[in-house]
Amino acid sequence: MPIAVKTCSSLGEAAAALSTDRGARFLAGGTLVMRAVNEGDLAVSTIVRATDSAFSEIRSAGARIAIGAGATMAQILAHRELDFLHPVARLIGGPAVRSAATVGGNLFAPSPYGDFAAALLALDATVSLQGGYGAREAPLEECLASRERSGGLVASVSLNRPASPGAFRFRKVSRVRPKGISVLSIAAHLPLSGGRATGARVAYGAMAPTPIRAKAVERALEGRTLDTAGIASALAVAAEGTNPATDAIASAWYRREVLAVHLRRLLLNEPER
Numbered sequence: 285m286p287i288a289v290k291t292c293s294s295l296g297e298a299a300a301a302l303s304t305d306r307g308a309r310f311l312a313g314g315t316l317v318m319r320a321v322n323e324g325d326l327a328v329s330t331i332v333r334a335t336d337s338a339f340s341e342i343r344s345a346g347a348r349i350a351i352g353a354g355a356t357m358a359q360i361l362a363h364r365e366l367d368f369l370h371p372v373a374r375l376i377g378g379p380a381v382r383s384a385a386t387v388g389g390n391l392f393a394p395s396p397y398g399d400f401a402a403a404l405l406a407l408d409a410t411v412s413l414q415g416g417y418g419a420r421e422a423p424l425e426e427c428l429a430s431r432e433r434s435g436g437l438v439a440s441v442s443l444n445r446p447a448s449p450g451a452f453r454f455r456k457v458s459r460v461r462p463k464g465i466s467v468l469s470i471a472a473h474l475p476l477s478g479g480r481a482t483g484a485r486v487a488y489g490a491m492a493p494t495p496i497r498a499k500a501v502e503r504a505l506e507g508r509t510l511d512t513a514g515i516a517s518a519l520a521v522a523a524e525g526t527n528p529a530t531d532a533i534a535s536a537w538y539r540r541e542v543l544a545v546h547l548r549r550l551l552l553n554e555p556e557r
């Protein structure tokens with residue numbers, strides 16, 4: 285079946301094109317969309333792309349950073365001010381994938397993909413959503429929860445730098461290193477006050493249909509020290525709210541079984557094995 289390609293000079297135009305055509309898909313880096321097209325996905329009849337250069341810009345003002353949704357993992361790795369995100373971007377596929385895979389595409393990648401989205405969730409990111417008639421800001425958590433039905437186009441993602449260099453931690457658990465697909469991933473922003481966790485944010489990738497916040501863990505960490513005794517109650521509720529899939533990488537049972545082991549290592553800041 286022939287596929288139409290629509291090139292738009294603005295994100296507003298692209299959003300309008302997407303909203304009027306059920307068979308239209310936005311093309312960012314294309315690592316997933318083009319695979320679907322090449323495999324003959326009949327649901328795709330139109331590819332919509334945007335040439336607006338602001339779509340892939342990275343801007344920072346003080347502690348606040350705005351990342352254009354079209355920025356690639358390679359761009360993240362080349363940006364010195366995003367050093368805290370380098371350990372995450374470095375684990376997305378191999379060099380060829382990282383040169384095309386975008387931040388925006390990662391928010392819409394089906395589980396077990398979405399490692400970068402989990403990191404952004406732990407950093408309390410917000411997204412700028414472009415519709416045909418204008419833009420609005422929304423928490424990333426809301427965007428992820430409604431991504432299957434929203435049809436919205438993400439223009440950019442904004443976040444604050446972590447409170448301190450060691451406050452942001454990320455682990456990707458995979459069977460093949462360094463390029464394997466996630467069994468699961470865990471991201472955490474763990475600000476400390478007087479040696480105790482305050483306002484912790486913990487997010488999981490591949491533990492539900494979309495990346496999710498581990499809210500029970502966050503609550504259990506509040507006011508606790510990050511040592512074996514302090515994190516015990518958080519580990520006890522590690523799997524609360526999760527709904528992982530059984531797929532070619534791991535079973536749902538296995539994902540739940542190993543989650544607390546890896547959360548423990550992350551919270552205690554143990555070296556990766």
Ligand SMILES: Cc1cc2nc3c(=O)[nH]c(=O)nc-3n(C[C@H](O)[C@H](O)[C@H](O)COP(=O)(O)OP(=O)(O)OC[C@H]3O[C@@H](n4cnc5c(N)ncnc54)[C@H](O)[C@@H]3O)c2cc1C
Binds near residue numbers: 312314385439
């Ligand atoms: C070999 C291989 C290895 C991979 N390894 C990993 C990995 O380790 N970790 C991981 O998380 N992912 C991985 N992926 C999945 C994928 O490459 C990434 O998730 C990537 O970030 C997707 O971005 P993209 O720009 O290529 O998305 P595209 O393929 O262009 O788009 C993916 C989906 O997102 C939608 N979309 C894209 N941008 C936007 C936007 N701005 N607003 C709204 N919708 C949008 C598209 O319409 C489409 O539905 C891998 C893929 C491959 C092929």
